[in-house]
């Protein structure tokens with residue numbers, strides 16, 4: 198690709214995804230689908246699993262490597278490094294890459310719980326860091342990502358991060374202290390919705406509908422409900438009231454959910470998720 202065709206891409210920096218798992222792939226798929234960056238400007242690193250890297254290379258035309266000896270050069274050549282490994286692998290990685298970095302390289306983390314100060318202490322330097330919390334719907338451009346910046350992040354680097362995550366959905370810039378709470382809502386939130394869908398499908402199957410029928414009905418119901426909130430601008434409670442005829446079938450169903458304390462259970466689940474995110478952060482802090 199020549200210089201001219203590079204011009205059309207919103208991001209022209211070299212970006213390395215350190216950890217090539219499901220979250221890294223979700224973001225890369227969104228970036229490639231929207232032509233935000235030239236595929237050859239993306240590098241995906243893994244520890245081993247050559248087959249996985251070959252698949253990624255084939256699907257997205259990105260560069261990949263699991264060669265330990267090449268990693269140093271790759272990282273030094275990247276203006277943005279996205280940390281996308283599991284929390285348990287983060288401390289060792291940060292310690293390893295800290296001495297290699299220069300102050301103009303931006304670290305973008307998607308790791309749950311890991312705070313900016315812990316990252317900077319593990320790196321051994323006050324690197325510019327964006328702590329983010331995307332979700333897996335990023336892979337179809339419908340992600341909801343939270344972002345916080347360390348004070349070292351320049352305006353230009355902020356623009357890169359917002360462009361990266363706007364390419365795969367909506368972004369919400371928040372104070373870092375609220376990131377664990379956001380994780381409980383949108384980071385892990387897709388799993389709660391899928392769980393609800395699993396139960397609705399199971400109910401239909403148990404009653405005698407086919408799995409295909411139940412899946413179709415459930416998916417369209419969830420999609421329609423989310424779109425209704427988005428397009429009408431009405432509160433979920435107001436829309437729920439419109440479905441719920443007095444003494445009708447919906448009211449009977451909601452009563453059962455309330456007997457199980459559905460509303461408070463969901464709040465408790467979000468809070469427990471946030472707490473777990475904080476616990477994971479505390480465990481990483483202990484590794485300093």
Ligand SMILES: NC(=O)C1=CN([C@@H]2O[C@H](COP(=O)(O)OP(=O)(O)OC[C@H]3O[C@@H](n4cnc5c(N)ncnc54)[C@H](O)[C@@H]3O)[C@@H](O)[C@H]2O)C=CC1
Nearest residue numbers: 216217218219220243244281282283284286307308309331
């Ligand atoms: N899955 C999700 O819904 C979300 C995950 N996250 C965060 O994203 C991070 C990654 O999660 P997933 O993609 O689900 O995990 P995953 O297990 O699919 O991917 C992690 C990848 O990192 C690689 N890796 C680990 N240590 C490495 C090292 N030293 N060098 C190179 N590669 C290494 C692993 O081989 C693996 O491919 C986690 O920290 C998680 O907190 C954030 C938001 C949502």
Ligand SMILES: O=C(O)[C@@H]1CCC=N1
Nearest residue numbers: 309332380384385386
């Ligand atoms: O379960 C986890 O730890 C990650 C963080 C948000 C979604 N998945």
